[in-house]
Amino acid sequence: MNIIAQEAKKRQAVVKLANRKGKSYASRKYGVSLSSVKRWCKRYDGTWQSLAEKSHRPHSHPKRHTASEEQLILKCFQEKFLRYGWDGVYDEAIKKGYTRSFSGMVYAAKRMGLGGRATDKKPPRKHDRRYPELLVPGKKVQIDVKEVPYHCLRGALKRDGKHLYQWTAIDECTRIRFIYGFEEHTPENTVKFFKMLQKVFPFKIQTIQTDNGTEFTYKYISDTEECPFDKALKEAGIEHKLIPPRTPWHNGKVERSHRNDQRYFYDWEHFRSLEEFNDKLHKHLLWSNRKSMRTLGRKSPVQLLKEKLKA
Incomplete structure (x- = not known):
């Protein structure tokens, strides 16, 4: 009782x-x-x-969302929620003049019956983060490769049995990213991507962290031959850090960005050529680098990078 x-x-x-x-x-x-x-x-x-004791909750509140604010939330929800989730709804609402907090918007939307049933919350962490957050842009950049899902391919790409691959680099400090697509999964393409990365990132890269794939290292397949990517890093004076085998969570930031790419990009797009793929990938990159992130205090990677470079 x-x-x-x-x-x-x-x-x-x-x-x-x-x-x-x-x-x-x-x-x-x-x-x-x-x-x-x-x-x-x-x-x-x-x-x-x-x-029995009845609820003491008031029937109204002076700071409750107005009818116009609720209408704005509804409109943004209908436009953005299906593809971009609550973050997309909030970003769109901010553009249209919404001034309240993210949690306040979600609470109002749930009260309006938007978003479906609440999902179970994740259990709290049993320990602190294993790795501290880095405070200097370029201190460590994670790089990984994602194979484009087969269902995204159309036309000649699908008919000829070709594959597309997305190279991704993400700065651990600012979460700023650079992505580009190639048709072949080779070390030579990794070197091309690295040279493009050096021109794009406006800061000096000190360390690059990757997994142990042959596109990054020959550590586990040859004791004598050196991977072209390792050679390129040595010439540039950049440290190459390899994560332990079969531990993708050590490259967690780039892995998480790939999950977001799947949710916001690959589940919605199709490609008939490498040129079309890179064109759409560039537009997605501009969006993702300007998307506000809760982990950055509702700032976008571009905003945080500007603040870091000014400091």
């Missing part, structure tokens, strides 16, 4: 005593105010449930 039921049954005993010996007697006997006894007697219908 919970505390609400216990309190209601105590009130029921007070009411029964009041009906037998009077309200004043019951008030003195149980040590409750006479006004409370009178109020309980009026509410009592023969069951203890009628005496």
Whole structure:
């Protein structure tokens, strides 16, 4: 029996005593105010449930969303939620003049019946983050390769049995990214991507972290031959850090960015050529680098990078 039921049954005993010996007697006997006894007697219908404590929640609030704000949320939800989720809805609402917090918008939307049922919350972390956040752009850049899902291919690409691959580099400090597509999964393309990366990122790269794929290293396939990517990094004076085998979570930021690419890009797009793929990939890159992120305090990677470069 919970505390609400216990309190209601105590009130029921007070009411029964009041009906037998009077309200004043019951008030003195149980040590409750006479006004409370009178109020309980009026509410009592023969069951203890009628005496249960009711909600004290107010029917309205001076800071509640206005009708125009709710209409704005609804419109942005209809435009952006299916593809971009709550973050996309909030970014669109901000562009249209919304001034409240992200959590306030989500709370109002849920009250309006938008977004479906709430999902179960993740359990809290049992330990602190293994790696501290880096504070200097370029201190460490994670690089990985994602194969383009087969269902995205159309036309000659699908007919000829070709594949497309996305190279991704993400700066651990600012989360700024650079992505580009190739048809072949080779070390030579990794070197091409690295040279493009050096021109794009406006800061000096100190360390590059990758997995142990042959497009990045020959560590596990040859003791004598050196990977072209390792040679390029040595010439540039950049450290190459390899994560332990079969531990993709060590490259967690680039892996997470690939999951976001799948959700926001590959689940919606199709490609008939490498040129079309890179054109759409460039537009997606511009969007993702300007997308506000909760982990960055609702700032976008571009905004944080500007702040870091000014400091």
